[in-house]
Amino acid sequence: MTSPIGLAVIGAGYWGPNLVRNAQATPALRLEWLCDLDLQRAQSVLGAYSTVRATTSVEQVLADPAVAAVAVATPAATHFEIVRAALEAGKHVLVEKPITPSADDAAKLVELAERSGLTLMLDHTYCYTAAVRHIRELVRGGEIGDVQFVDSVRINLGLVQPDVDVLWDLAPHDLSILDFVLPENVTPVAVAAHGSDPIGAGRSCVAYLTVWLSTGVIAHIHVNWLSPTKIRTMVLGGSRRTIVWDDLNPSQRIGVYDRGVDRQAGELGLDERRQALISYRLGDIRVPALPEGEALRGVMAEFAAAITESRAPLTDGRSGLRVLRLLEAASRSLDNGGVRVEL
Numbered sequence: 123m124t125s126p127i128g129l130a131v132i133g134a135g136y137w138g139p140n141l142v143r144n145a146q147a148t149p150a151l152r153l154e155w156l157c158d159l160d161l162q163r164a165q166s167v168l169g170a171y172s173t174v175r176a177t178t179s180v181e182q183v184l185a186d187p188a189v190a191a192v193a194v195a196t197p198a199a200t201h202f203e204i205v206r207a208a209l210e211a212g213k214h215v216l217v218e219k220p221i222t223p224s225a226d227d228a229a230k231l232v233e234l235a236e237r238s239g240l241t242l243m244l245d246h247t248y249c250y251t252a253a254v255r256h257i258r259e260l261v262r263g264g265e266i267g268d269v270q271f272v273d274s275v276r277i278n279l280g281l282v283q284p285d286v287d288v289l290w291d292l293a294p295h296d297l298s299i300l301d302f303v304l305p306e307n308v309t310p311v312a313v314a315a316h317g318s319d320p321i322g323a324g325r326s327c328v329a330y331l332t333v334w335l336s337t338g339v340i341a342h343i344h345v346n347w348l349s350p351t352k353i354r355t356m357v358l359g360g361s362r363r364t365i366v367w368d369d370l371n372p373s374q375r376i377g378v379y380d381r382g383v384d385r386q387a388g389e390l391g392l393d394e395r396r397q398a399l400i401s402y403r404l405g406d407i408r409v410p411a412l413p414e415g416e417a418l419r420g421v422m423a424e425f426a427a428a429i430t431e432s433r434a435p436l437t438d439g440r441s442g443l444r445v446l447r448l449l450e451a452a453s454r455s456l457d458n459g460g461v462r463v464e465l
Contacts, residue, residue, distance in 0.1 A: 126152035127214075127426055128188040132180060132204060133195035134158035137218055139167045141193045142174075144418045150426035151191075155183045180204060184211040191241070191429060194218060202227045205242070209234050214241040216425045219294050220449070221442040228446050232439040241428045242439035246298035249437050250420030252412040253375040257358065257365055258303040260378065266360025269308065272300065272333075272341035274356040277349035287325040289315060289452055292345040297445045299356065300333070300341060302437065309336045310444075315452040316460040321348070331452055334462075375412055380405025 129151045131141045138158065145153045153174050158164040164176040183189055184207060191214035194204050202222045208215050209231065221228040221244060235242035248254050260266055274296045283291050300310075312334040317326030327348050333341040354369035364379045382403050428435035451463045 124150075124430060126150055127429055128152050128154045128186075128190045130155035130157060130183040130186070130189045130192045131195065132157045132183065132192055133218075134160070134164040134167045135195065137195040140418055141195055141422075142167055144416065144422045145193065146174075147419060148422040148426060150430065151422060154186065154188050157183050180207065184208060184213060190214060191216070191425070193245075193425075198223050202231065205231050206234065209238055209240055209242070212238070212240070214243075214425075214429050216243045216245060216421070217442075218245045219298070219442065220290075220446050221439065222446070225443060225446045225450050228439070228443045232443055235439055239432075241425070241435060243425050243428060243435040244298070244437045244439065244442035244445075245418075245421055246295075246302065246437040246441065246445075247417045247421055248295050248299055249302040250417040250424065251369075252415065253367055253369065254299055254302065256376060256410060256412060257299075257356075257367060260363075260365060261303050261358065261360075262305055265363060265378070266358065266365060267362030269304065269335075269337070269339055269358060269360055271339060271359040272356065273359075274299075274341070274343045275353050277344065277346035278352040279350055280347040282321075282323050282327060282347055283325075287317065287329070287453075287456075288327050288345045288347050289317065289329045289331060289456065290449055291347075293329070293331055293343055293452070294445055294449065296343045296345075296356070297333075297448050298437065298441065301441050301444055303358070304335070307336075308339075310334065310341075310448060310465055311336050312462050312464045313448060313451045313455055314460050314462045315456040317456050326456065329456070333448070372414070374409050376410055378408040378410065380407070 129145055131138055134156055142156055145151045155175050155177060156164045156168055157177050157180055159178055161176055161178050168174050168176055192208045193216040195218045198220055201217055205215050205217055276292050276296060310333050314332045317329035319327055321327060328346045331343040356367045358365045366377045384403055424435050451465055455461055455463045
């Protein structure tokens, strides 16, 4: 048996307490520090009887030889300096999305981690839900055949962010899921984004993102802060079956539909195409039984396993970089009236 990996969490704000709780519930990790500029807040998160130390000093955390890894949950603008310092100190790093606000800076961190032989992992939490893991198995295992379309909706009466638009706030979830579940030989090649600001917030509050894939397939993502109802769905249509994921339906997170459209096979001339037989397949719906559990627990377990096994985590730094490049291209499209931007 190996000893638990010493971990420090940097950031005790919105997400930090969740990291603390799940780190303490992960046997492969041993939480040593919680670091935050507000010492009282850090101490409050830990509680009066915790043996975990609190500090305001990142330098103190990184100088501790008992700390082999850090989890960063600070504002995105601070990620580059903190993650770079941690990697230069020889620490493995788990960082909240986005890896940095800049793809160029993110690439530097990815290269530094690889050059140093250290784990750099993104906290793409949805990828560690049982539902998304199962979708990945179905898609990559060929269960649904060739992917023909992807349609994703993530809308809510959400908090209008002061520093980013709705694309940067919500679309990273959908883009990271796409990156996770699509076959390795299917990659995005271009994007186009359209957005609107009907409430005068100074940034897009409603947006539609189109992603062209290398197979010619289109993936479409709708994100919205202004919807009175909360919807989180993704439909992945395949040549054999279609997956419908409803994240808000605990009784049926996933439905696998043996329904679709079949066309007569073979090469057809113009007249034949006009008369080609289209048949509608109306088969069964399968609802797989999936375990319920907190996705962040899976994130922590994967982080520890990647370090112990000296392998890339499922959501490594390069996956975070791919998502970031898509977001930057989407912003360029949005700023230019929704033009198609090649990747």
